[in-house]
Amino acid sequence: MPLSLAASHTLPLFPEAVQRSLRQLPVIGAQSDITYYSTHARSILNDTRATGMAYWSINPYIGCAFGCAYCYARYAHRYVMERASAADRLVDDTAVEVERIPPWLAFERHIFVKRNAADILARTLRFGSDKHLALLKGESIVIGTATDPYQPAERHFKVTRSILEVLAEHPGLRIVIITKSALITRDIDVLSRIARISELTVHLSLITLDRALARRIEPRAPTPEARVRALARLRETGIDAGINCMPVLPGITDNPSDLEALVKRVSEAGATYVGACALRLQHEARKRYLPFIEQEFPHLAGRYRATYSRGNHAGDRYRAGLARFFDMLCKRYGINSGSRSMRDDADDDPSMLEAATATVQLDLAFSTATT
Numbered sequence: 001m002p003l004s005l006a007a008s009h010t011l012p013l014f015p016e017a018v019q020r021s022l023r024q025l026p027v028i029g030a031q032s033d034i035t036y037y038s039t040h041a042r043s044i045l046n047d048t049r050a051t052g053m054a055y056w057s058i059n060p061y062i063g064c065a066f067g068c069a070y071c072y073a074r075y076a077h078r079y080v081m082e083r084a085s086a087a088d089r090l091v092d093d094t095a096v097e098v099e100r101i102p103p104w105l106a107f108e109r110h111i112f113v114k115r116n117a118a119d120i121l122a123r124t125l126r127f128g129s130d131k132h133l134a135l136l137k138g139e140s141i142v143i144g145t146a147t148d149p150y151q152p153a154e155r156h157f158k159v160t161r162s163i164l165e166v167l168a169e170h171p172g173l174r175i176v177i178i179t180k181s182a183l184i185t186r187d188i189d190v191l192s193r194i195a196r197i198s199e200l201t202v203h204l205s206l207i208t209l210d211r212a213l214a215r216r217i218e219p220r221a222p223t224p225e226a227r228v229r230a231l232a233r234l235r236e237t238g239i240d241a242g243i244n245c246m247p248v249l250p251g252i253t254d255n256p257s258d259l260e261a262l263v264k265r266v267s268e269a270g271a272t273y274v275g276a277c278a279l280r281l282q283h284e285a286r287k288r289y290l291p292f293i294e295q296e297f298p299h300l301a302g303r304y305r306a307t308y309s310r311g312n313h314a315g316d317r318y319r320a321g322l323a324r325f326f327d328m329l330c331k332r333y334g335i336n337s338g339s340r341s342m343r344d345d346a347d348d349d350p351s352m353l354e355a356a357t358a359t360v361q362l363d364l365a366f367s368t369a370t371t
Helices: 005-010 016-023 074-086 092-100 103-109 117-124 130-135 152-157 159-167 182-197 211-217 224-236 256-268 283-296 298-307 316-333 351-361
Strands: 027-031 034-039 055-058 110-114 140-143 174-179 199-205 240-248 273-278
Touching: 034 103, 034 152, 074 283, 103 110, 103 283, 110 152, 117 159, 140 159, 152 159, 159 182, 174 182, 182 199, 182 224, 199 224, 211 224, 224 240, 224 256, 240 256, 256 273, 256 316, 273 316, 283 298
Parallel strands: 034 110, 055 140, 140 174, 174 199, 199 240, 240 273
Antiparallel strands: 027 034
């Protein structure tokens, strides 16, 4: 018997199991204990109202496989996973694991790949669009504010490269790329094209030259040596590139002689600037970082908890001393200083370097009296 019109309207086009499979995020790759999902972004270019900062941002991936213990961006991943779970978009095995592991760990185990990023960006930056015209007024686009655009996924999926190809078609922009990875040198061809028509700066993140220490803090990130070689290669091709010594970890990477060795080494590799700031520890980052300190640096655990118990930052005096110290190092080795303020005006008096060094050595961040 044929269905009545009214009855046919109440039947779903597909069975529930089929509908569920259609809305789930497809798994597009796996690497050891890391799973990659394809996701279609609704937007890719976040304006200043969204970032709350004086720049626009692009993040080709959600989550980051480098797993740096101090990463501040873990909080954003939590909301992505919660929304995907609530919308029943995770395959069963993933849904079970998300319930089992803490959000900070999901950040480095479940990576979302914005495979349509280049198409969305091309439409967003169509010539004469509101966003295109706004960017031509001089505001910067920063790629990699929350997750590394050259993390291992990029080697295969090439989302960052596809984004750069779009930007290479739009002259007159100001573009900044932040990464820990030497993989950026793969894209020197398109970076050079961008640099010819726009203002381009690459910020390579490097907080220590000690390979063993770096492996403990940033377990899956490229070695310090690889990053210095990448810096040198970028500079050899004329691309503006400097170093973000961010964050400086109190009691771990703030030894003055080690920091001076780092600034000296990157100056020899051609760095155009060195920027530095002390560790900022937001809520989700604490859930990863403080247990990490208790396990790897137990002698510092109590002082870390005391220092960061009143806020996200190290003590004012420590930060001011660190900024002065980097200012002096950059003067000594002929590099522009991008250390974040709380510093006094720099002076050419060599004794100020010793004074700033002493401030760091006093370990002032670990006194609740200075927070």
